[in-house]
Amino acid sequence: MTIDPGTLGGRLAAVRAAIGGACVLAGRDPAEVTLLPVSKTFDAQVVREAVGLGLRRFGENKVQEIQAKSAALADEALAWVVIGHLQTNKAKAVAAIASEVQSLDRLDLAVALDKALQTQGRGIDVLIQLKTSREETKFGLDPDALPAFLGQMSAFSSLRVRGLMTLAEASDDEAVVRGCFRTLYQWRNRCREAGFPLERLSMGMSGDFALAISEGSTEVRIGSAIFGTRTYKP
Numbered sequence: 503m504t505i506d507p508g509t510l511g512g513r514l515a516a517v518r519a520a521i522g523g524a525c526v527l528a529g530r531d532p533a534e535v536t537l538l539p540v541s542k543t544f545d546a547q548v549v550r551e552a553v554g555l556g557l558r559r560f561g562e563n564k565v566q567e568i569q570a571k572s573a574a575l576a577d578e579a580l581a582w583v584v585i586g587h588l589q590t591n592k593a594k595a596v597a598a599i600a601s602e603v604q605s606l607d608r609l610d611l612a613v614a615l616d617k618a619l620q621t622q623g624r625g626i627d628v629l630i631q632l633k634t635s636r637e638e639t640k641f642g643l644d645p646d647a648l649p650a651f652l653g654q655m656s657a658f659s660s661l662r663v664r665g666l667m668t669l670a671e672a673s674d675d676e677a678v679v680r681g682c683f684r685t686l687y688q689w690r691n692r693c694r695e696a697g698f699p700l701e702r703l704s705m706g707m708s709g710d711f712a713l714a715i716s717e718g719s720t721e722v723r724i725g726s727a728i729f730g731t732r733t734y735k736p
């Protein structure tokens with residue numbers, strides 16, 4: 503098979519092949535690693551092309567963008583996954599539209615999401631975002647607060663906690679990036695030992711997914727390697 507990097511289908515095939523290669527290198531079954539395509543900043547037309555290639559689930563970091571794209575693609579049954587920092591006042595909109603939230607990082611957001619979902623009469627899967635890097639600009643729950651936070655989550659019947667999510671530190675030092683992923687993996691195991699049945703580890707992006715897979719990722723969130731370079735509109 504030749505892979506044409508000039509097309510969406512070509513880049514998607516290349517990413518899938520690279521994920522498969524990383525799994526083989528890590529001695530892991532490729533079926534254990536899910537690809538979450540991240541379509542943020544790309545318009546509905548591009549997402550429609552991706553749908554044509556068989557993708558049905560998309561990561562986005564802005565609720566307004568999900569609203570616009572889901573309206574434009576209302577003829578398709580798609581799942582929208584929130585991966586960006588969420589303000590509590592967006593909980594209602596998220597409850598109305600998202601299939602999953604991977605950026606749950608604090609109690610007041612859990613309270614607001616659960617309340618809005620109860621009103622909608624539905625539940626969603628959530629991942630707890632941990633701050634594993636030293637960068638001040640990154641969001642996420644302090645890992646030390648995780649056990650208590652998980653205990654509190656049992657009060658929210660509309661939120662099904664499935665695992666953890668993180669963004670690695672933006673660093674050229676592979677050991678630093680690997681360390682972030684390893685921290686997430688170790689916390690999941692610790693939580694499992696404490697009786698919380700966490701399965702999923704969402705970690706790894708275009709630049710670092712192979713490392714994340716070698717550290718136990720079960721889901722890689724990939725944007726630019728599939729969709730191309732992002733341009734942010736003001």
Ligand SMILES: *Cc1c(COP(=O)(O)O)cnc(C)c1O
Nearest residue numbers: 540563585707708723724725726
């Ligand atoms: C944008 C984004 C990604 C994808 O990043 P790429 O480097 O384009 O693959 C993954 N996770 C989160 C939380 C993001 O905001």
